[in-house]
Amino acid sequence: AQSVTQLDSHVSVSEGTPVLLRCNYSSSYSPSLFWYVQHPNKGLQLLLKYTSAATLVKGINGFEAEFKKSETSFHLTKPSAHMSDAAEYFCVVSPRWGGATNKLIFGTGTLLAVQP
Amino acid sequence: DAGVIQSPRHEVTEMGQEVTLRCKPISGHDYLFWYRQTMMRGLELLIYFNNNVPIDDSGMPEDRFSAKMPNASFSTLKIQPSEPRDSAVYFCASSKQPRMDRGNSYEQYFGPGTRLTVT
Numbered sequence: 701a702q703s704v705t706q707l708d709s710h711v712s713v714s715e716g717t718p719v720l721l722r723c724n725y726s727s728s729y730s731p732s733l734f735w736y737v738q739h740p741n742k743g744l745q746l747l748l749k750y751t752s753a754a755t756l757v758k759g760i761n762g763f764e765a766e767f768k769k770s771e772t773s774f775h776l777t778k779p780s781a782h783m784s785d786a787a788e789y790f791c792v793v794s795p796r797w798g799g800a801t802n803k804l805i806f807g808t809g810t811l812l813a814v815q816p
Numbered sequence: 817d818a819g820v821i822q823s824p825r826h827e828v829t830e831m832g833q834e835v836t837l838r839c840k841p842i843s844g845h846d847y848l849f850w851y852r853q854t855m856m857r858g859l860e861l862l863i864y865f866n867n868n869v870p871i872d873d874s875g876m877p878e879d880r881f882s883a884k885m886p887n888a889s890f891s892t893l894k895i896q897p898s899e900p901r902d903s904a905v906y907f908c909a910s911s912k913q914p915r916m917d918r919g920n921s922y923e924q925y926f927g928p929g930t931r932l933t934v935t
Binding site for chain 1: 820861
């Protein structure tokens with residue numbers, strides 16, 4: 701079975717400071733992992749994905765995430781926050797080769813606030 | 817590519833009325849998903865299709881909800897009769913069939929959503 705836990709429901713940072721959004725996963729299969737972002741009143745947009753290639757994954761808008769199997773973590777980071785980064789972020793897990801399903805399992809989301 | 821298209825973007829209806837939400841997936845995608853998002857329950861998968869065939873509808877809350885995919889470029893989610901607790905944002909998403917030889921993953925592409933309000 702797969703599951704994902706986002707450790708913080710809210711994170712607040714100042715513009716120009718680093719962002720860290722934490723995610724731990726549990727998966728019986730070798731997982732694919734994703735981060736999606738949702739701006740207010742918008743749909744979900746894929747930020748980045750991990751599918752067993754490089755463990756450090758670079759995404760859009762300067763975000764990156766590192767897959768750490770030993771820690772079962774996939775934390776999202778950005779060196780310098782921008783006001784436009786204020787949004788809700790979802791960590792997502794899926795079994796890579798599907799098996800009986802290709803469902804995505806979504807975390808509960810982390811709301812990122814960026815202060816001027 | 818136009819992305820996933822949903823209509824209407826907003827729907828306000830009275831309790832007891834029938835509501836139909838529409839989705840056009842990205843051309844060439846083999847999977848289509850319907851989700852519901854509320855503050856209380858977060859993002860819930862309702863049903864998904866593979867090559868127009870419903871694969872898993874275990875997330876459909878009640879018999880009042882039904883979904884169809886008559887062809888590869890169109891799907892509907894219908895609620896009949898609607899109730900105030902159905903008020904939510906409904907998202908449609910689509911994805912390609914992953915290929916093991918290319919390491920493709922299951923990323924889904926989401927539409928902008930339909931905000932449904934049932935009064």
